[in-house]
Amino acid sequence: MNQSPADNIYLPKVAIVDALNDEIPEVKTVHWHLENPEDQKQFLSTFGPGMFCLVTIPGKGEFTLSLPPSPTEGKVFFTLRRVGVCSNAFQEYKPGDRFALRGPFGNGFPMESYYGKNIVVVAGGIGLIPLRSTIVYILANRDKFKSVQIFYGAKNPETLMYAEDLKVWEKGGAEFYLTVDSASPGYTGNVGVVGSLFKKPGVTVNVDNTVAFVCGPPIMFRxxxxxxxxxxxxxxxxxxxxxxxxxxGVGKCGHCCVGVSYVCVDGPVFTYEQLKTLGEDI
Ligand code: FES
Structure with a gap:
């Protein structure tokens, strides 16, 4: 069967920046679309929570970015922190600027296999970037899941990601708990590490028939x-x-090797049981 260029995730596609917005210090969200409408249509119908792209910034290089949007939203964007040449350059882009991308890649979260289960999401700091897609997907398909509990923590109120989303998630559809490690003047919410929310009076974390999504800095993760x-x-x-x-991105170069697995093709989604067998330092 012939594969059209739009179906070929390995072929770089031209993308155009629509808008950028500041999330927190050093972190921006870049909204974009693929130049070719067929490519855009194909992309929107194939990506899912937990997947990622390889993004080429002309003259700088190629780097990996996870996909924070949910396929239920009908739009695409990246959220990135300034950590190197490519991310620094990408944050300076303006609407109309072009870049290239390959993807979507990766196994992603097998969301349909979680239908009928309780959901617990625990995110720390910018660990919310890869989990945003999951949360939005679950809330858009709310009737397919049992209870939904979201726990999110950041260093301080100024580093809470996705302010507009947090307001929506607070309004309903899930039990939503927020905390910061240290408060700023005027902040009246919870203070403490994200795990402290599990012991908060009135909170009962559902354990039976539950899948827990966890992303965040290594210390928080542990x-x-x-x-x-x-x-x-x-x-x-x-x-x-x-x-x-x-x-x-195709399991050939070995750069993403963890134990006997290639994160680009076997992951990036793994259960904790799998992570332990990969020899990952967790
Ligand atoms: S990026 Fe080359 S093997 Fe994964």
């Missing part, structure tokens, strides 16, 4: 995993995404 295991979660019911430097 403590949250311990908390979840102490609560009785099975390792196979905790899922996360791995970040790795990627080059080919």
């Amino acid at each position: 403590f949250v995993i311990k908390d979840l295991l102490d609560l009785g979660f099975k390792e196979s019911n905790i899922v996360s995404t791995l970040e790795r430097y990627m080059k080919c």
Whole structure:
């Protein structure tokens, strides 16, 4: 069967920046669309929560970005922190500027296999970027899931991501809990690490028939995993995404190798049970 260029995820496609907005210091969201409408249509119908793209910034290089939008939204964007040559250059882009991308890549979260389950999402800091898609997808398909609990923590109120989304999630559809490590003047919410929310009076974390999504900085990840295991979660019911430097995206170059797995083709989504067997330092 012939494959059209739009179907070929390995072929770079031209994308055009529509708008940029500041999220928190050092972090921006870049809204874009693919120049060719067929490519755009194909992309919107194939990407899912937990997948990623390889983005080429002309003259700078190619780098990996996860996809924070949900396929239920009908739009695409990246959220990125200034961490290197490519991300610095991309944050300076203006509407109308062009870049190239390959993808969507990766296994993504198998969302349909979670239908009928309770959901717990635990995110720390910019760990919300790869989990935003999951949350939006779940809330857009709310009747397919049982209880939904979202726990999100950041260093301080100024580093809480996706301010507009947080307002929506607070309004309903899920139990939503927010915390910061240290408060600023005028902040009246919870203070403490994200795992402290599990013990907050009135909170009962659902464990049975539940899948827990966890993403965040390594130290937060370790403590949250311990908390979840102490609560009785099975390792196979905790899922996360791995970040790795990627080059080919097709399991050939070895840059994303973790143990015997290639994050680009076997991941980036793994259960905690799998992560332990990969030899990942967690
Ligand atoms: S990026 Fe080359 S093997 Fe994964």
